[in-house]
Amino acid sequence: MIYKCYVCVALGGLLTLVAGAVRGQQVEVPVFQQSIEKENVQVFDVRTAAEFSTGHLHNALQADYTNKGEFLERVGYLDKEQPVYVYCLSGGRSTKAAAWMRNNGFKKVVELNGGINAWKQAGQPVEGVADTKQLSVEDFRTAIGKGEVLVDVGAEWCPPCRKMQPVLDAYLKANKTVRLVKVDGGRDTQVMESINATSLPTFILYKDGREVWRKKGVSDKL
Known part of the structure:
Protein backbone atom coordinates (compact mmCIF):
# COMPACT_ATOMS: atom_id res chain seq x y z
CA MET A 1 0.00 0.00 0.00
CA ILE A 2 2.84 2.40 0.86
CA TYR A 3 4.56 1.49 -2.40
CA LYS A 4 1.41 2.30 -4.35
CA CYS A 5 1.15 5.69 -2.63
CA TYR A 6 4.71 6.52 -3.60
CA VAL A 7 3.89 5.53 -7.16
CA CYS A 8 0.79 7.72 -7.09
CA VAL A 9 2.76 10.66 -5.79
CA ALA A 10 5.45 10.21 -8.42
CA LEU A 11 2.91 9.76 -11.17
CA GLY A 12 1.01 12.83 -10.00
CA GLY A 13 4.18 14.90 -10.09
CA LEU A 14 4.97 13.65 -13.59
CA LEU A 15 1.50 14.51 -14.82
CA THR A 16 1.81 17.97 -13.32
CA LEU A 17 5.07 18.54 -15.17
CA VAL A 18 3.59 17.29 -18.43
CA ALA A 19 0.53 19.45 -18.00
CA GLY A 20 2.76 22.44 -17.32
CA ALA A 21 4.73 21.77 -20.48
CA VAL A 22 1.53 21.58 -22.50
CA ARG A 23 0.26 24.84 -21.04
CA GLY A 24 3.58 26.53 -21.72
CA GLN A 25 5.41 29.08 -19.65
CA GLN A 26 4.51 32.06 -17.55
CA VAL A 27 7.61 33.95 -16.47
CA GLU A 28 8.48 36.93 -14.30
CA VAL A 29 9.71 40.27 -15.58
CA PRO A 30 13.50 39.65 -15.41
CA VAL A 31 13.29 36.43 -17.44
CA PHE A 32 10.87 37.98 -19.94
CA GLN A 33 13.08 41.04 -20.33
CA GLN A 34 16.21 39.00 -20.99
CA SER A 35 14.42 36.66 -23.38
CA ILE A 36 12.96 39.31 -25.69
CA GLU A 37 16.42 40.73 -26.33
CA LYS A 38 17.35 37.61 -28.30
CA GLU A 39 17.14 37.31 -32.07
CA ASN A 40 14.10 35.82 -33.82
CA VAL A 41 11.84 36.55 -30.88
CA GLN A 42 8.36 37.89 -31.52
CA VAL A 43 6.84 40.19 -28.89
CA PHE A 44 3.05 40.20 -29.02
CA ASP A 45 0.84 42.72 -27.23
CA VAL A 46 -2.78 41.55 -27.10
CA ARG A 47 -4.26 44.74 -25.64
CA THR A 48 -6.35 47.26 -27.55
CA ALA A 49 -4.76 49.88 -29.81
CA ALA A 50 -5.71 52.55 -27.28
CA GLU A 51 -3.92 50.67 -24.49
CA PHE A 52 -0.96 50.07 -26.77
CA SER A 53 -0.63 53.82 -27.33
CA THR A 54 -0.14 54.37 -23.59
CA GLY A 55 3.21 52.57 -23.83
CA HIS A 56 4.39 49.17 -25.03
CA LEU A 57 7.45 46.93 -25.03
CA HIS A 58 10.20 47.45 -27.59
CA ASN A 59 9.47 46.03 -31.04
CA ALA A 60 6.06 44.73 -29.98
CA LEU A 61 3.37 43.74 -32.46
CA LEU A 72 -7.20 35.99 -35.93
CA GLU A 73 -6.04 38.08 -38.87
CA ARG A 74 -2.91 39.46 -37.22
CA VAL A 75 -1.82 36.34 -35.38
CA GLY A 76 -1.72 34.67 -38.80
CA TYR A 77 1.33 36.76 -39.70
CA LEU A 78 3.42 35.47 -36.81
CA ASP A 79 5.93 32.69 -37.34
CA LYS A 80 4.75 29.56 -35.54
CA GLU A 81 8.26 28.13 -35.53
CA GLN A 82 9.80 31.06 -33.64
CA PRO A 83 9.19 31.94 -29.95
CA VAL A 84 6.37 34.35 -29.17
CA TYR A 85 6.46 36.39 -25.96
CA VAL A 86 2.95 37.60 -25.21
CA TYR A 87 1.60 40.10 -22.70
CA CYS A 88 -1.45 42.23 -21.91
CA LEU A 89 -2.31 44.60 -19.07
CA SER A 90 -2.24 42.20 -16.13
CA GLY A 91 -2.18 38.67 -17.56
CA GLY A 92 -5.77 37.62 -18.19
CA ARG A 93 -6.02 38.19 -21.93
CA SER A 94 -2.49 37.02 -22.64
CA THR A 95 -3.19 33.70 -20.92
CA LYS A 96 -6.20 33.12 -23.17
CA ALA A 97 -4.33 34.28 -26.26
CA ALA A 98 -1.36 32.06 -25.45
CA ALA A 99 -3.62 29.05 -24.94
CA TRP A 100 -5.22 29.63 -28.34
CA MET A 101 -1.82 29.93 -29.98
CA ARG A 102 -0.50 26.73 -28.42
CA ASN A 103 -3.62 24.90 -29.54
CA ASN A 104 -3.08 26.18 -33.06
CA GLY A 105 0.45 25.09 -33.75
CA PHE A 106 2.75 27.68 -32.16
CA LYS A 107 5.86 25.89 -30.91
CA LYS A 108 6.80 28.17 -28.01
CA VAL A 109 4.59 30.79 -26.37
CA VAL A 110 5.77 32.53 -23.19
CA GLU A 111 3.55 34.80 -21.08
CA LEU A 112 4.59 37.78 -18.97
CA ASN A 113 3.25 37.12 -15.49
CA GLY A 114 1.36 40.19 -14.33
CA GLY A 115 1.43 41.81 -17.75
CA ILE A 116 2.72 45.28 -18.51
CA ASN A 117 1.57 46.39 -15.05
CA ALA A 118 4.24 44.16 -13.54
CA TRP A 119 6.72 45.35 -16.16
CA LYS A 120 6.23 49.00 -15.20
CA GLN A 121 6.27 48.24 -11.48
CA ALA A 122 9.65 46.59 -11.98
CA GLY A 123 10.96 49.85 -13.44
CA GLN A 124 11.31 48.55 -16.99
CA PRO A 125 10.95 51.09 -19.82
CA VAL A 126 8.12 51.34 -22.32
CA GLU A 127 8.04 53.16 -25.62
CA GLY A 128 5.54 54.56 -28.08
CA VAL A 129 3.56 56.72 -25.67
CA ALA A 130 1.15 58.68 -27.82
CA ASP A 131 2.26 62.25 -27.29
CA THR A 132 2.26 63.13 -31.00
CA LYS A 133 -0.54 65.31 -32.28
CA GLN A 134 -3.03 63.77 -34.68
CA LEU A 135 -2.66 64.56 -38.36
CA SER A 136 -5.51 66.93 -39.15
CA VAL A 137 -7.83 66.34 -42.09
CA GLU A 138 -6.92 69.79 -43.43
CA ASP A 139 -3.18 69.06 -43.35
CA PHE A 140 -3.80 65.67 -44.94
CA ARG A 141 -5.76 67.22 -47.78
CA THR A 142 -2.94 69.71 -48.36
CA ALA A 143 -0.37 66.89 -48.41
CA ILE A 144 -2.21 64.95 -51.12
CA GLY A 145 -3.29 67.98 -53.13
CA LYS A 146 -0.60 68.00 -55.81
CA GLY A 147 1.05 65.29 -57.86
CA GLU A 148 1.00 61.56 -57.23
CA VAL A 149 0.81 60.63 -53.57
CA LEU A 150 0.64 57.16 -52.04
CA VAL A 151 -1.06 57.12 -48.66
CA ASP A 152 0.00 54.29 -46.36
CA VAL A 153 -2.53 53.73 -43.57
CA GLY A 154 -0.73 51.44 -41.15
CA ALA A 155 1.30 51.15 -37.98
CA GLU A 156 4.63 49.74 -36.83
CA TRP A 157 2.83 47.45 -34.38
CA CYS A 158 0.58 45.91 -37.06
CA PRO A 159 1.93 42.50 -38.26
CA PRO A 160 0.51 42.67 -41.82
CA CYS A 161 1.78 46.24 -42.14
CA ARG A 162 5.30 45.07 -41.35
CA LYS A 163 4.93 42.28 -43.88
CA MET A 164 4.06 44.86 -46.54
CA GLN A 165 7.08 47.09 -45.88
CA PRO A 166 9.36 45.45 -48.49
CA VAL A 167 6.53 45.64 -51.05
CA LEU A 168 6.04 49.32 -50.25
CA ASP A 169 9.78 49.99 -50.52
CA ALA A 170 9.91 48.25 -53.90
CA TYR A 171 6.96 50.28 -55.19
CA LEU A 172 8.49 53.59 -54.17
CA LYS A 173 11.82 52.61 -55.70
CA ALA A 174 10.11 51.82 -59.01
CA ASN A 175 7.90 54.93 -58.91
CA LYS A 176 10.22 57.74 -57.92
CA THR A 177 7.75 60.53 -58.72
CA VAL A 178 5.29 59.22 -56.13
CA ARG A 179 5.43 60.85 -52.70
CA LEU A 180 4.57 58.87 -49.56
CA VAL A 181 2.21 60.12 -46.86
CA LYS A 182 1.85 57.96 -43.78
CA VAL A 183 -1.36 57.85 -41.73
CA ASP A 184 -0.92 56.29 -38.30
CA GLY A 185 -3.56 53.62 -37.84
CA GLY A 186 -3.53 53.97 -34.09
CA ARG A 187 -3.56 57.75 -33.87
CA ASP A 188 -4.88 59.54 -36.97
CA THR A 189 -8.47 58.42 -36.54
CA GLN A 190 -10.06 61.56 -37.99
CA VAL A 191 -8.15 61.21 -41.26
CA MET A 192 -8.96 57.49 -41.41
CA GLU A 193 -12.65 58.28 -41.03
CA SER A 194 -12.51 60.99 -43.70
CA ILE A 195 -11.04 58.58 -46.28
CA ASN A 196 -13.02 55.54 -45.10
CA ALA A 197 -9.94 53.50 -44.20
CA THR A 198 -11.23 50.84 -41.82
CA SER A 199 -8.49 48.21 -41.93
CA LEU A 200 -4.71 48.01 -41.72
CA PRO A 201 -2.86 48.23 -43.94
CA THR A 202 -4.67 50.30 -46.58
CA PHE A 203 -2.87 51.91 -49.51
CA ILE A 204 -4.49 54.70 -51.51
CA LEU A 205 -3.01 56.46 -54.54
CA TYR A 206 -4.03 60.06 -55.16
CA LYS A 207 -3.41 62.22 -58.23
CA ASP A 208 -3.82 65.93 -57.56
CA GLY A 209 -6.01 65.15 -54.56
CA ARG A 210 -8.24 62.64 -56.32
CA GLU A 211 -8.23 58.96 -55.36
CA VAL A 212 -7.37 56.73 -58.32
CA TRP A 213 -6.96 53.36 -56.63
CA ARG A 214 -6.78 51.68 -53.26
CA LYS A 215 -5.65 48.32 -51.96
CA LYS A 216 -6.30 46.73 -48.58
CA GLY A 217 -4.42 43.98 -46.81
CA VAL A 218 -1.34 42.02 -47.81
CA SER A 219 -0.28 41.36 -51.38
CA ASP A 220 2.94 40.71 -53.27
CA LYS A 221 2.82 44.03 -55.12
CA LEU A 222 1.18 47.46 -55.15
Missing part, protein backbone atom coordinates in the same frame (compact mmCIF):
# COMPACT_ATOMS: atom_id res chain seq x y z
CA GLN A 62 -0.26 44.34 -31.49
CA ALA A 63 -3.59 42.58 -31.91
CA ASP A 64 -6.64 43.10 -29.72
CA TYR A 65 -7.52 39.69 -28.26
CA THR A 66 -11.06 40.84 -27.49
CA ASN A 67 -11.59 41.65 -31.18
CA LYS A 68 -11.65 38.14 -32.62
CA GLY A 69 -11.51 39.21 -36.25
CA GLU A 70 -8.48 41.43 -35.69
CA PHE A 71 -6.74 38.88 -33.50
Whole structure:
Protein backbone atom coordinates (compact mmCIF):
# COMPACT_ATOMS: atom_id res chain seq x y z
CA MET A 1 0.00 0.00 0.00
CA ILE A 2 2.84 2.40 0.86
CA TYR A 3 4.56 1.49 -2.40
CA LYS A 4 1.41 2.30 -4.35
CA CYS A 5 1.15 5.69 -2.63
CA TYR A 6 4.71 6.52 -3.60
CA VAL A 7 3.89 5.53 -7.16
CA CYS A 8 0.79 7.72 -7.09
CA VAL A 9 2.76 10.66 -5.79
CA ALA A 10 5.45 10.21 -8.42
CA LEU A 11 2.91 9.76 -11.17
CA GLY A 12 1.01 12.83 -10.00
CA GLY A 13 4.18 14.90 -10.09
CA LEU A 14 4.97 13.65 -13.59
CA LEU A 15 1.50 14.51 -14.82
CA THR A 16 1.81 17.97 -13.32
CA LEU A 17 5.07 18.54 -15.17
CA VAL A 18 3.59 17.29 -18.43
CA ALA A 19 0.53 19.45 -18.00
CA GLY A 20 2.76 22.44 -17.32
CA ALA A 21 4.73 21.77 -20.48
CA VAL A 22 1.53 21.58 -22.50
CA ARG A 23 0.26 24.84 -21.04
CA GLY A 24 3.58 26.53 -21.72
CA GLN A 25 5.41 29.08 -19.65
CA GLN A 26 4.51 32.06 -17.55
CA VAL A 27 7.61 33.95 -16.47
CA GLU A 28 8.48 36.93 -14.30
CA VAL A 29 9.71 40.27 -15.58
CA PRO A 30 13.50 39.65 -15.41
CA VAL A 31 13.29 36.43 -17.44
CA PHE A 32 10.87 37.98 -19.94
CA GLN A 33 13.08 41.04 -20.33
CA GLN A 34 16.21 39.00 -20.99
CA SER A 35 14.42 36.66 -23.38
CA ILE A 36 12.96 39.31 -25.69
CA GLU A 37 16.42 40.73 -26.33
CA LYS A 38 17.35 37.61 -28.30
CA GLU A 39 17.14 37.31 -32.07
CA ASN A 40 14.10 35.82 -33.82
CA VAL A 41 11.84 36.55 -30.88
CA GLN A 42 8.36 37.89 -31.52
CA VAL A 43 6.84 40.19 -28.89
CA PHE A 44 3.05 40.20 -29.02
CA ASP A 45 0.84 42.72 -27.23
CA VAL A 46 -2.78 41.55 -27.10
CA ARG A 47 -4.26 44.74 -25.64
CA THR A 48 -6.35 47.26 -27.55
CA ALA A 49 -4.76 49.88 -29.81
CA ALA A 50 -5.71 52.55 -27.28
CA GLU A 51 -3.92 50.67 -24.49
CA PHE A 52 -0.96 50.07 -26.77
CA SER A 53 -0.63 53.82 -27.33
CA THR A 54 -0.14 54.37 -23.59
CA GLY A 55 3.21 52.57 -23.83
CA HIS A 56 4.39 49.17 -25.03
CA LEU A 57 7.45 46.93 -25.03
CA HIS A 58 10.20 47.45 -27.59
CA ASN A 59 9.47 46.03 -31.04
CA ALA A 60 6.06 44.73 -29.98
CA LEU A 61 3.37 43.74 -32.46
CA GLN A 62 -0.26 44.34 -31.49
CA ALA A 63 -3.59 42.58 -31.91
CA ASP A 64 -6.64 43.10 -29.72
CA TYR A 65 -7.52 39.69 -28.26
CA THR A 66 -11.06 40.84 -27.49
CA ASN A 67 -11.59 41.65 -31.18
CA LYS A 68 -11.65 38.14 -32.62
CA GLY A 69 -11.51 39.21 -36.25
CA GLU A 70 -8.48 41.43 -35.69
CA PHE A 71 -6.74 38.88 -33.50
CA LEU A 72 -7.20 35.99 -35.93
CA GLU A 73 -6.04 38.08 -38.87
CA ARG A 74 -2.91 39.46 -37.22
CA VAL A 75 -1.82 36.34 -35.38
CA GLY A 76 -1.72 34.67 -38.80
CA TYR A 77 1.33 36.76 -39.70
CA LEU A 78 3.42 35.47 -36.81
CA ASP A 79 5.93 32.69 -37.34
CA LYS A 80 4.75 29.56 -35.54
CA GLU A 81 8.26 28.13 -35.53
CA GLN A 82 9.80 31.06 -33.64
CA PRO A 83 9.19 31.94 -29.95
CA VAL A 84 6.37 34.35 -29.17
CA TYR A 85 6.46 36.39 -25.96
CA VAL A 86 2.95 37.60 -25.21
CA TYR A 87 1.60 40.10 -22.70
CA CYS A 88 -1.45 42.23 -21.91
CA LEU A 89 -2.31 44.60 -19.07
CA SER A 90 -2.24 42.20 -16.13
CA GLY A 91 -2.18 38.67 -17.56
CA GLY A 92 -5.77 37.62 -18.19
CA ARG A 93 -6.02 38.19 -21.93
CA SER A 94 -2.49 37.02 -22.64
CA THR A 95 -3.19 33.70 -20.92
CA LYS A 96 -6.20 33.12 -23.17
CA ALA A 97 -4.33 34.28 -26.26
CA ALA A 98 -1.36 32.06 -25.45
CA ALA A 99 -3.62 29.05 -24.94
CA TRP A 100 -5.22 29.63 -28.34
CA MET A 101 -1.82 29.93 -29.98
CA ARG A 102 -0.50 26.73 -28.42
CA ASN A 103 -3.62 24.90 -29.54
CA ASN A 104 -3.08 26.18 -33.06
CA GLY A 105 0.45 25.09 -33.75
CA PHE A 106 2.75 27.68 -32.16
CA LYS A 107 5.86 25.89 -30.91
CA LYS A 108 6.80 28.17 -28.01
CA VAL A 109 4.59 30.79 -26.37
CA VAL A 110 5.77 32.53 -23.19
CA GLU A 111 3.55 34.80 -21.08
CA LEU A 112 4.59 37.78 -18.97
CA ASN A 113 3.25 37.12 -15.49
CA GLY A 114 1.36 40.19 -14.33
CA GLY A 115 1.43 41.81 -17.75
CA ILE A 116 2.72 45.28 -18.51
CA ASN A 117 1.57 46.39 -15.05
CA ALA A 118 4.24 44.16 -13.54
CA TRP A 119 6.72 45.35 -16.16
CA LYS A 120 6.23 49.00 -15.20
CA GLN A 121 6.27 48.24 -11.48
CA ALA A 122 9.65 46.59 -11.98
CA GLY A 123 10.96 49.85 -13.44
CA GLN A 124 11.31 48.55 -16.99
CA PRO A 125 10.95 51.09 -19.82
CA VAL A 126 8.12 51.34 -22.32
CA GLU A 127 8.04 53.16 -25.62
CA GLY A 128 5.54 54.56 -28.08
CA VAL A 129 3.56 56.72 -25.67
CA ALA A 130 1.15 58.68 -27.82
CA ASP A 131 2.26 62.25 -27.29
CA THR A 132 2.26 63.13 -31.00
CA LYS A 133 -0.54 65.31 -32.28
CA GLN A 134 -3.03 63.77 -34.68
CA LEU A 135 -2.66 64.56 -38.36
CA SER A 136 -5.51 66.93 -39.15
CA VAL A 137 -7.83 66.34 -42.09
CA GLU A 138 -6.92 69.79 -43.43
CA ASP A 139 -3.18 69.06 -43.35
CA PHE A 140 -3.80 65.67 -44.94
CA ARG A 141 -5.76 67.22 -47.78
CA THR A 142 -2.94 69.71 -48.36
CA ALA A 143 -0.37 66.89 -48.41
CA ILE A 144 -2.21 64.95 -51.12
CA GLY A 145 -3.29 67.98 -53.13
CA LYS A 146 -0.60 68.00 -55.81
CA GLY A 147 1.05 65.29 -57.86
CA GLU A 148 1.00 61.56 -57.23
CA VAL A 149 0.81 60.63 -53.57
CA LEU A 150 0.64 57.16 -52.04
CA VAL A 151 -1.06 57.12 -48.66
CA ASP A 152 0.00 54.29 -46.36
CA VAL A 153 -2.53 53.73 -43.57
CA GLY A 154 -0.73 51.44 -41.15
CA ALA A 155 1.30 51.15 -37.98
CA GLU A 156 4.63 49.74 -36.83
CA TRP A 157 2.83 47.45 -34.38
CA CYS A 158 0.58 45.91 -37.06
CA PRO A 159 1.93 42.50 -38.26
CA PRO A 160 0.51 42.67 -41.82
CA CYS A 161 1.78 46.24 -42.14
CA ARG A 162 5.30 45.07 -41.35
CA LYS A 163 4.93 42.28 -43.88
CA MET A 164 4.06 44.86 -46.54
CA GLN A 165 7.08 47.09 -45.88
CA PRO A 166 9.36 45.45 -48.49
CA VAL A 167 6.53 45.64 -51.05
CA LEU A 168 6.04 49.32 -50.25
CA ASP A 169 9.78 49.99 -50.52
CA ALA A 170 9.91 48.25 -53.90
CA TYR A 171 6.96 50.28 -55.19
CA LEU A 172 8.49 53.59 -54.17
CA LYS A 173 11.82 52.61 -55.70
CA ALA A 174 10.11 51.82 -59.01
CA ASN A 175 7.90 54.93 -58.91
CA LYS A 176 10.22 57.74 -57.92
CA THR A 177 7.75 60.53 -58.72
CA VAL A 178 5.29 59.22 -56.13
CA ARG A 179 5.43 60.85 -52.70
CA LEU A 180 4.57 58.87 -49.56
CA VAL A 181 2.21 60.12 -46.86
CA LYS A 182 1.85 57.96 -43.78
CA VAL A 183 -1.36 57.85 -41.73
CA ASP A 184 -0.92 56.29 -38.30
CA GLY A 185 -3.56 53.62 -37.84
CA GLY A 186 -3.53 53.97 -34.09
CA ARG A 187 -3.56 57.75 -33.87
CA ASP A 188 -4.88 59.54 -36.97
CA THR A 189 -8.47 58.42 -36.54
CA GLN A 190 -10.06 61.56 -37.99
CA VAL A 191 -8.15 61.21 -41.26
CA MET A 192 -8.96 57.49 -41.41
CA GLU A 193 -12.65 58.28 -41.03
CA SER A 194 -12.51 60.99 -43.70
CA ILE A 195 -11.04 58.58 -46.28
CA ASN A 196 -13.02 55.54 -45.10
CA ALA A 197 -9.94 53.50 -44.20
CA THR A 198 -11.23 50.84 -41.82
CA SER A 199 -8.49 48.21 -41.93
CA LEU A 200 -4.71 48.01 -41.72
CA PRO A 201 -2.86 48.23 -43.94
CA THR A 202 -4.67 50.30 -46.58
CA PHE A 203 -2.87 51.91 -49.51
CA ILE A 204 -4.49 54.70 -51.51
CA LEU A 205 -3.01 56.46 -54.54
CA TYR A 206 -4.03 60.06 -55.16
CA LYS A 207 -3.41 62.22 -58.23
CA ASP A 208 -3.82 65.93 -57.56
CA GLY A 209 -6.01 65.15 -54.56
CA ARG A 210 -8.24 62.64 -56.32
CA GLU A 211 -8.23 58.96 -55.36
CA VAL A 212 -7.37 56.73 -58.32
CA TRP A 213 -6.96 53.36 -56.63
CA ARG A 214 -6.78 51.68 -53.26
CA LYS A 215 -5.65 48.32 -51.96
CA LYS A 216 -6.30 46.73 -48.58
CA GLY A 217 -4.42 43.98 -46.81
CA VAL A 218 -1.34 42.02 -47.81
CA SER A 219 -0.28 41.36 -51.38
CA ASP A 220 2.94 40.71 -53.27
CA LYS A 221 2.82 44.03 -55.12
CA LEU A 222 1.18 47.46 -55.15
